[in-house]
Amino acid sequence: MEKLLISNTPHVRGKATTRRIMIDVMIALLPATVAGIVFFGWRAALTIVLALISAVASEVVFRLVKKESVKSIIKKYDFTSSVTGLLLGINLGSQSPWYTPILGSVFAIIVVKMLFGGTGKNFVNPAICGRVFLVMSFGAAVGSGWLEPSIPAFLPTESGNLSLLDLLIGTGVAGSIGETSKICLIIGGIYLVVRGVIDWKYPTIYILVTGLTLSIFKLDFSLFLPSILSGGLVLGAIFMATDYVTTPNTMTGNIVYFTALGILTGIFRAVSGGEAVSYCILLMNFTVPLIDRFIVPKPFGYIKPEKPKAAKEGKNG
């Protein structure tokens, strides 16, 4: 596990490693994707395929424009844009107009990823950015999906006709294609933990803190379970917030990051009553350089200097 976290100095990661991680992520997303297609039908499959194809195509076209040879593109292809495309696809509602996954993928790959230097250089998660771009542009059309019986995606206790089991499995829950079946997402998450791709602590912190914050804000602890099982929280916590590129480098940094993310999401949800996961992740992505600036790993055998020098520590690090 530890060797895969980017430590302080940027290390060059072998392409095989990036590829393996990305393929693992795609395998982990498979159960949720299948569940989404089963629940929402062929439109969902179409949305996912369009997002996936256009994401990969965007990267290839961008590289061709930059005069890279076809051979090198294939050789260097690391599957990150496939993951982005797939994530974006399952983050959209099944009734999204056909052009939205394409536009979202192009925006995510070209603007957010490639223009900033490609894999590992994007300062925010491309899939989240693509989704936010689409939600801003086309509003409810892509924000939430549709399935009989359609209920508000967030806080089901208000409509009351869904059991916690329904929420866990995703039967009869409206939402984005891949976010409804929590059990499938959790299975995928366990796979990633077993394969050593993500650390189980961070998504857990995010999910629990969000539920707690919301419960405290609303002074009602019966909301704890429904709130963590509704909306895109589990999907965001396992697959989006844990993106290596947009999380801090240290363990302390990560704990700060995911706790802050949870508090932010809880407050946003409590106050606005809407889904806030993607906006909160996007917002916290911006704070990653700041967190890394102030939480610096201690060099091995480091002894804390005497007090007057302690103030300088941050700068020197």
Next chain:
Amino acid sequence: MKAKDIALNGLFRQNPTLKLVLGTCPTLALTTLAMNGIGMGLAVTFVLTCSNIIISLLRNVIPSKVRIPAYILIIATFVTVIRMVLNKFLPDIAASLGTYLPLIVVNCIILGRAEAFASKNPVLASCLDGIFMGLGFMAALTLMGAFREFFGSGTLFGLKVMDFSIGFFVQPAGALFTYAVFIALYSLIFMAVTNRKKAPKTQTAPTTEKEVNGNA
């Protein structure tokens, strides 16, 4: 030759929006419509030209200690004048520019040109500088406005062009995105032009560079 230089500086080489990156507040806020760009651009051109003329005339009279308050007084006067004129004769434009019209007072293009150009140059040159800097600002704002209006609302100068629109572009995030795209395109063209000039005469480029640094 000198006049041509001033004109080129304002419109292209030192474009206040795209090269000097001044006056970003109205640029980001007002470029949702192409028409706003023209209105704001004309208002700024008027204020800039008038204030440049007066400041250039008074450049030997105003003690350097109090030059900033003096400039602000002069600029504020002309901003109030243009505001009253627009309110009287073009109330629609005044309404669409809203609070950004009085905010021209603190638009850094105007104070920047007063400080960097008008306080050091004769009246005629300052007048030309004001006109062309203002036009450069107007051109940039209008182009950005047209881009955002076209993609964000599917219209151009208020006329329906297409049914499809991407709401992102008329929102604040779209403003920053558009600004970045335009600065990138501008830099691309700028580099292409300077490189072409470099080829026959190697001396042209460094002087331009110097000028840019000196005036920015």
Next chain:
Amino acid sequence: MAKKESTLRCVATLTIIAVVCAFLLSTLNFLLYVAPTVDALDGVYPALEGYNWEKTDTVDGNYGNGGKVTLAAVGKKDGGADYLGLIVTTDKSGKLNQSEYAMYFNLSTDTLEYAAFITEGATGGFNWEYAEAHGTGGGATTGATALTGLLSGNDNAAAEAELKVWNSFLNVKITSENVLDFTGSIPKTGATFTVTATYSAFNIAARYYYENYVKGGDGQ
């Protein structure tokens, strides 16, 4: 010595520029004055949402007492009472001089129902709840006597004492008894000076209403 001179020069230059600018602006302000349109009456009084305002002839709204009526319009709505909306612009006396006020009269009850600033004039900071803010307290005097007292040419102190809160003016029935000429002389004590412009605005509006809607017809 030289330093002193340059300071003097700085101050002098700034003063001259400021004076010239102020002169230019006040001239232009006069030349480019924009009369308020009926849109100004829309959305000020929340209870009158959906009313259509139609401009009426503004019959000599200038009573020579600190300001004038710059716009008069009648507002109508299906199922609602008719209203007279007035825009009163005050002159250069007291605080908030050259302010614009919107005043609303209910034509069926002859009462002043609502008043509000549209634009605050040269000096701001006036508190509508004037008397409350100054601790003189209100309530004891009814609206009608407040208005009567104000408009009947009482001396300054009395007028001030009776100007409790601006709400005192509300729901006052405009009759010949309570609309009397206010001579427009500016009270000299500071506190009263503060309210002069506002005070004129109410007076002017009441006067206008009386002259045009009570005096002549309406079975009065």
